[in-house]
Amino acid sequence: MDLANTENLLNYCLKNKKSLTPSRTLVIKTLSKYKRPVSAYELRDEINSNGDVNINISQIYRVLEFWIDLGLIHKVSAINKFFLCITPEEKHTHILNFCTVCEKVFETCNEKMGLNLKKSTAKLNLAFNNTRSVEIPVICPKCS
Numbered sequence: 001m002d003l004a005n006t007e008n009l010l011n012y013c014l015k016n017k018k019s020l021t022p023s024r025t026l027v028i029k030t031l032s033k034y035k036r037p038v039s040a041y042e043l044r045d046e047i048n049s050n051g052d053v054n055i056n057i058s059q060i061y062r063v064l065e066f067w068i069d070l071g072l073i074h075k076v077s078a079i080n081k082f083f084l085c086i087t088p089e090e091k092h093t094h095i096l097n098f099c100t101v102c103e104k105v106f107e108t109c110n111e112k113m114g115l116n117l118k119k120s121t122a123k124l125n126l127a128f129n130n131t132r133s134v135e136i137p138v139i140c141p142k143c144s
Helices: 006-015 022-031 040-049 057-070 117-122
Strands: 073-076 081-084 094-099 105-109 134-138
Touching: 006 022, 022 040, 022 057, 022 081, 040 057, 057 073, 073 094, 073 105
Parallel strands: 094 134
Antiparallel strands: 073 081, 094 105
């Protein structure tokens, strides 16, 4: 899905019974320009740089959380940065392998990695919560 397309975003929101606001559109379109994880402050600075709009950091974080909840954006908590999900339509657990040196993210899923997280947590008498992604710190081939 092309997340920079307003019609696609609108349809996705309608399907999930959510509304698409100008700030939600602006944040995700700005984030879609990046090929790397970016901070909320970088997003705010770029959005506010043209002088037409002035969005504060708390609004940026609220919008990012909205898109995370809908599965269109991932947050790499270890570095507090955000990036677009490459497969939002897939309903598995997203695994974010992020390089601790260059911060490049290799997005995959538990199925492709051969991980049965539900079974593994059940062995500990726990229930796996797959509403968020799992982060694995790695060192990529370029940085090793």
